[in-house]
Each structure stands twice: as structure tokens, then as C-alpha cells.
Amino acid sequence: MEKTTFEFVQMDQDLPMRILHFSKENPQIYSQMDITEGNSGAISFIPIHWHKELELTYVVKGSLELRKNTKSKVYEDGSFFIVNSGEIHELKGTLSPEFNVICFIISYEFVKRYLPNIDTLYFDLGQTQQTHDKMAALFLSILESSQSEDPFANLSIQSDLLALFHLLCSHHLVDRKEEVLRSDYTNQLNQEILEYIHGHYAEKITLDDIATHFNFSREHFARVFKEQFSRTFLSYLTDYRLYRAFPEIMKGNKTIEIISQEHGFPSSKALIRHFKNVYQDTPIQYRKKNDVKILDHNDEINES
Template structure:
């Protein structure tokens, strides 16, 4: 999944989108437990079809349960994700459509967003997604043309059936959205350092109380909890894919001591880091 945590999206060659198909093993590897995908944003429109899986999509302080349905993340929206329950034979098709592509063919894209809740039944969109997946998995040298045609159909359907004009609803101010993006950029760039609430508030010329309220409102977590979980998110790869000592991993990723890393890891994954590393190595 451009920097903030502004997620850099790499598009497919000859396609105005990033496409990924996740099978059972890949989903279970990505969501081993109630895993935390930290708050981030990207310019692409992200619409994913989840089947036989439940996830919690968080946008600001609002949580949405997605159960055997689509997630829809509009361009520039700050969001996070965590798994709630992975059922038998889960399946996920992820599609991120290029902002530049949408802007080219619909110049007013900045004045609208897409809301899938406008319709209870998403069979029309599912039909296009199934065709897109079939094309993506059975490619020849010309299939990219068929995939592009399918992406055009998906975008046209979104505009016809799911488009909402921004001026028609109450929106949080762009200024506050930009500010929280800047705060998260700073946090993600400096998470290995001993950041404090006072440090962050001072950096953005805010009182500690106002900073705390704004952060919780837009991110859905306290600053302290978010920082701890983001450090865990960054430490996870080193725990699983290296033989580094856990105390070294804790130090590298900003934990005050190894005990705090082990405690948070156990609360999240229900095992110690070493137990989980051994389990993943066997798998």
C-alpha cells in the first residue's frame, strides 16, 4: 500500500491501478490475529472485496464492520484496518485505482467521493470484480487491454451509482485533515525516538490537551496507544523475518525497554515474540 504514513502505491505496468489477489494462506499470514494496520492514506481510490472474512475499518473515530463485502477508501482519507475474524476459505481482491487516471477522465474528482452504502446490493460491482480477477490471473500479452476496459467499467459504475458531491454533506475541515496528516508524517518519521505528547504538541504549536483531543478524534486512538502499536507494527517484520535479539528489536523501534514490547506483542498476538517467531518459522 506517498509519505505520512502516506502509503506509496506502485501501479501495475500498463495499468492505472494496483491489483492484488490474496488467498487463504496469504490472508492468514497478513492477519495472524487482531493485527493492526496503522492509520495511513494514499491518493488512490481503494476498493477491496472481502469474502469469508470480517475486518474493522476505522476512519477517524468511526468504526465500520465489513463482513463479506467491499471496503471503500476514498482518495486522501485517513484510515486504518484490523482483522476481526477470518473464516474458512477467505478471499480478498484488492484494487487501488490511480488518482491521475480518475482525474484525467473525470476532472471534478476532487469534488466527489464514493459511498457504497448508497446501495444495499453490490452484485453489479461484484460481477465486474470477478471478471477483473479472472483476467488478472489468466493474463497473456494482450490481457492488459481487457483489464483496462474492465477498470473503465468499474469507474463508470462508481460514478453512476455511488457518487456523492462533497458540498452536499457536512465535512470536517480540510485544514484539520491536513494537520493530522502532517502529525502522522512526523510521528512515522520519528517513531524510533523517545517521542512524548508534550514534544508532539509543541512541534505543532498546540496545547497538550488540544493535541490529544484532535489526535483521538481523527485517528480513533490516544497518541500513546497509537505510537505503541505503530512501533509494534514496525517491529513485527524484524521479529518474524530476522534472528535479531528481541531486546535489540525493542531498542531499534523505540520501545523504552524489552518488557514493554513483549507485553504489547503478547496482548496483540497471544504469544511471546519468540514463541510467535518459532511458530511462523515452522509454518
């Protein structure tokens, strides 16, 4: 069987979820979201991706732009958003002095345990007036427990997670509409396209190669890709290569020449040029200016 990849998210130890907190006091760079310090510190793009886990985010302070499937929306102070299982998404934002975002990535197995038919349902946070304050309190409680030295903090976290999931199921769970079901084929094709790129990004793949693989003409595939992902195939491929190379660049254990070869760049100059376009500095300059912590929890490969 062909090896394919998607975003695999490692859960926190002994928990059916991953707890992520991003703030000026807690800058982190990890393989799904890049946060940098400095006056112009920004969350650089999280490449278009998908995963089976449920992703629930609370923008306490700041602004994040979420592109989900083909639609984009900006979420600001005090707002929530959710990414359902399998939804293709991308995030952009700026790390302002008061930036504060809490993100929970909830295990698909946990969700399916309580909702066996989850694949025919989805969560819609369009209306959160009734649940906003309770959800906010649970987010903060879970975050506080996760930072506690209490040896039984995980019990409190799981209790709050169940309360949060109860709110989602009671107030925000809806049947997938016919038009959503009809779009599943397109979404599945998009997932397969991303899987192919993620599995072959380090190779010398071209637009012709991927178009042929999916039985499209070069011109038709280029048009469909741009319609679905709002960028050209080459632009996405280059961004994804940098995304995968970034942890290696920050660790500094390998030369830029070796990293460029391992991640599909045609040359070290091409990698440095694209890095500078994204981060406004060369890799060496960037490492000197930023204290970067890498959380490599997303590098596992799922084979099918």
C-alpha cells in the same frame, strides 16, 4: 523542507492499481494488513493511515470493521466499501475458514486522468443495489486475470478496471457537501499529525514534543488525539512502532534488541511485551507457528 511520510502504495507492474487477495488459502502479511494462520488467525490492526490512492474492497466472505475518519462500520458477506483519497482509515477483522476479501488500490493519477476535479468530488457506496452484481463480477474477473498465466492478462484487467470505474462514476460519484468541505481542515490536521508520528516514530518523541510541534497544550492535544483517533497518543505510537518493526521481526535477520532500537522501543523487553499483547505469542514462537510471506510494497518515503 521537513521529511514527512504517508502510506505510499506501489502499483502492480504495468497497471494503475494494486490487486490484493486475502483468503484462508492465500494468507499474506504485508505492510498494510497482517493476516495470520491458525485457529485464532486474525487480521491484526492496519494502523490508522491515509493515502492518495482510491481503495475499493469487496468482502466476498467474512467480516471487516472499517473505521473511516471518526466513524466505524462492519462489512460482511457480499458487501463493498470504498476509501476515498485522503480519508484517514483503519481496518480490523478475523480470518475465518471461509474468509475471502479482494481489495483494489487504484492510482490517484488514474482517477485524476478521468476526473480532473476529483478533489471536489467523492464516491459514496451507500446504495449499491443497482451496481452490486456487476461490481462483484468485475472484481472476480480482475482477480482471475491477475492469477492467469496469459501474457496479455493485463489488457483484460485494464478493460475491467475501466468498466468498474465507469460504474463508480455513473452511480456513486457525488459532490462534496459543505459539511464535508468544512471538515477538511480537521482532516488535514489529522493527516499532518499522523505524518509527524510516521516520520519520527523511531525517535524518543513524547506527548509534550508533538503537542508543542502543533502549538497545542499537552492536555488539549491529548484530548483532541483521543477524540479523533479513539486511542491515546502513546497507544497509537506503540502500535505503529510494532507495525513498522513487524517485517523485520518476521525476517529474523536482526536481533530483537537491534530491531527495538531501530523502531523506537525503549527496550527489547518492551517490544516483546507489546508483540505478545497483540499476537499472543513471543516473536520467536510466532515465527515457528506461522508461515509468513512479507510483501514490502509500502515502505517508500514521500518527501515534501
